[in-house]
Amino acid sequence: MTGRWRSPDPMHLVFSFLGGVVLLFILAPLVGMAFHTPVADLADTAADPEMRRSILLTLWTSLAGTLLLAVCAIPFAYLLARLTFPLKRLILAVVDLPIVIPHTAAGIALLGVLSRDSLIGGVADRAGIPFVGGAPGIMVAMAFVSVPFLVNAARDGFSAVPERYEKAARSLGASPLRVFLTISMPLAWRSILSGLVLMWARGLSEFGAVVMVAYHPMITPVLIYERFGAWGLRYARPASVLFVGVCLLIFLVARLLARDRLDAER
């Protein structure tokens, strides 16, 4: 790699410039927003109980949604990595569906299943689990839009585990479940973990689907939107900076985990 930089190719120079434009495109608004926010405002916002409640709510609903769905998503990802079956490509496309559909539309679709008039929503409401306008609904909306990240990362992780380890374990008398828990999962663990963090982070930043299902209690993206609508840019900005900081921290952890990914081959 270093050799390439000794005599820069004109094409590489142009491509580097274009890359710089992309980086600027991503960073300029964020850095600009941070610079436009007085520290005093940031401190006030951080001390605001409503803001704190909202950040906490956002963090735990996304985390809970992630962990609850992981119970199904991780075994599902294993199947997708190991088996070939008819319509597999269709199923893979279905998994990616939440990424491509407009999230407000996803919210509307979820409302159809979760509202009190629907079968599931009605039963849940009578059991004291209010989906619409409640934390469970927020969890579902967040998980809906973010679960493809976990399934895909875990599937990649399982695919990277050579099958010969699983076969060796089976020939030593281990059941398929034991092989999954003691061989496949530990060897794919880094990918699964990075998928979990990605799903969590993606859930945190969801607005469209959540706002359809539960405007209240307010998760931070909704709170930012509300502050902007009611009071304008100046009041929305500190909340945004604070929340972006939280998201970045989580993203940083995710990158650190993904780095040094344990090579199953070692």
Next chain:
Amino acid sequence: MLSVRNIAKTIGPFALREVSFDVDTGDYFVLLGVSGVGKSVLMEILAGVTPAARGSIFLDGVDITRAPMQHRNMAAVFQDPALFPHMTVARNIAYGLHGRNLSRREITERVRRLAVEAGADHLLTRYPGTLSGGEAQRVAMARCLAVEPRCLLLDEPLVALDGEARAAMRSLLRKVKRKGLTVIHVTHDYEEAISLASHVGILEAGRMVQVGSPRQVFQDPKTPFVARFTGFRNCFAGRLTKDAGHGKAVFVTQSVTFVITTEDTAGTGHVVLRGQDVSLSRTEPPHGTNALPGTVVDLIPAPEGDEVIVDTGVEISALLPHGRAGSPKLVPGDRVWVAFAPAAARFIKD
């Protein structure tokens, strides 16, 4: 006893056609065949990794053809030791022992005992990534022996090893043989087979063409392929014609005629002959049977001597052992006589 009946399977270029054989309990059975003959596919079918298209497998009378691999009690060591990279050597060896109603102490003791046996007791705390190929293969053996399988499957366990590692692994395999464990060992190396097998089965083009003790198979090959594979350097296609009396017959290949000892009736077939059974001289030998004049066309150094190829109308390979007194110094182009006794040649009828 393991009975394999009419196993058939086609995977890409590998086709097994109605393979049948029996392996007695405590037998060390070596399955010999060239690369690509389907040995590994057969091994995978026995281990339960791949289902057979047709046929059955019985272990001690129980049909295990469709049994899941974890219920077969047949541990397998493949070319690649496949040690679990996230576990220490000790945990690798202990892997199959969990869930067998053994106390932690019993597990630790058994792991240590097997590690000592496999010469891996100094490696117990190491991770597989830090082991050499030979060490890893010995640990893989210990891991299989730990579960006390009814049958141990070995797929070319020596092929990736060289020199000392190979010798150490071979000595471990002989130890396993002495224990009386039933072993099926797949290889393409007939010397490996001679050194370990109590019985040998030879796979040719997806079929089991010969099964027997190493002595039977190597001395009395049933097909030209088996003959070539087991070190018969000369193989001539031709026709056995008239009886030459005293149990001898005349065999004609191309324009050359041999007299051989055989009970077989006339017909087409092959005559096979070992290089070490062919003698070479500068002058015509006094006993005229199968003495043929020819020209040296090539000299190939081999570990046991020099292989001399002589064109007598057909090319005949003779093995000149190193240091034989009076052996002629030959160069290509030399005129020589080759000769062999009628009893040294074997006729294999088509």
